[in-house]
Amino acid sequence: MFLIDCGEGTQVELRRNKVKFSRVKHIFISHLHGDHYFGLIGLVNTFSLLNRETELHIYAPKGLKEVITLQMKLSGSWTNYPLIFHELSSKASELIYEDDKVEVYTIPLKHRIYTNGFLFNEKENERKLDINLVREANIDVAYYRKLKQGFDVVNEDGVLISNAKVTKDAVPPKSYAYCSDTAYHEAIVPLIKKSTVLYHESTFLEKNEKLCLPTRHSTAKQAATIAKKAEVETLILGHYSTRYNGYEDFKTEAQTVFENVVLAKDGKVFNFD
């Protein structure tokens, strides 16, 4: 389970949404504006009170480690679990996390301060065995792994069995690109190309586009333009300015450019299937 950004009160929201704290092992912080990290110190602290033992990894711009460390020092305590900071400062996209199933890359964004989005790429899944066909083909169990990896194999009778004959295509890997906060920034398009889901901030509507330049935020239409150019499947909008009442206009505006738009809201769950 990955947590992306951590505003004030995140621990309360995690509880409200019944997320088990111990499952949160990796936290990704996009940038050091308060609405994206003021809840982190409280979460780190609460994990200690709950006698957590599991490692916690924090991926964040350089500077956050100093903030957390200073506050720990002043409280005269430290976590009783390993707290590991991965400080980010590169202006180019980089691989910052990898396990058996997923890779995470930074997506350098264009905001008032150093900011990264994050791209979560599922690795290629293995091909699926059609177990009846595999057995009929008289293939030794030892070769199943090779079959899943896409190889043709020799059966017990010495006959070469074509992989396509006994396996099915793997489930296509999914990907999630989180892009907040950012001005309209076409440079991200190749990085997030054909993502399954793109979350892109849309602070403003087009009628207030002039506010984008000083604040380095995007309109709903700009977010949709990025989604279209990147040929993603689904666009999630969020990070709406409080100046607007209701958010349906964000969807309407985005859909003039890109059809498959959904609106983020507190506590909403998105299923990628």
Place this chain on the structure above:
Amino acid sequence: MFLIDCGEGTQVELRRNKVKFSRVKHIFISHLHGDHYFGLIGLVNTFSLLNRETELHIYAPKGLKEVITLQMKLSGSWTNYPLIFHELSSKASELIYEDDKVEVYTIPLKHRIYTNGFLFNEKENERKLDINLVREANIDVAYYRKLKQGFDVVNEDGVLISNAKVTKDAVPPKSYAYCSDTAYHEAIVPLIKKSTVLYHESTFLEKNEKLCLPTRHSTAKQAATIAKKAEVETLILGHYSTRYNGYEDFKTEAQTVFENVVLAKDGKVFNFD
């Protein structure tokens, strides 16, 4: 309006309780454990977003200024209103705030790190004029102020009028002593003597008294003992450990020592009259 301590989510609670943000001008932080100050940076930040112009004064242990300043620096911004830190490090009680009506003193407490309680003392109120008697006595308006201050004055006929004859006693000044977090610490008794209201932490019940020493917290009975020795009028208990279900036992235990006990709870309002 004074805000004492500021845990995570305080800004949400202030809104929920309809406290006007602009009225908060002085914030007192007892010590640098997270549950007493993690909400401060968010509040300071939100004040900026609301275009506050009024000064904000923060009275807190040395170190907090560095935490807030560091976070501001990393966010590439500063408040658009004057933010004034009063860093505390004295181990003796000191006067840290004064205006026409109130004085605020620190109450050095005994906790795991440097901690102060705060004593809010109303100044002596002025005597009340009995306006009918004053007029009958033929006293010039120019002398009303002297009368309120308790002086005898000469009337327009040159006769000395006794103050007691034309004024009533002032409303007795009230005082509030906030003592959290602290172990049982008799040294505070003379400082908070005869306070109108004492808030004293009671983290534990007597049956868990052995936990007080390592954590430097108090039991309900210890809080009540302080209240009794200090001869306060009312004791408010709070800061209960989450190990207990329900808090009535705290009241029962405290009342074995001191009768006038009330239990603090989220959002509760206490009227000092």
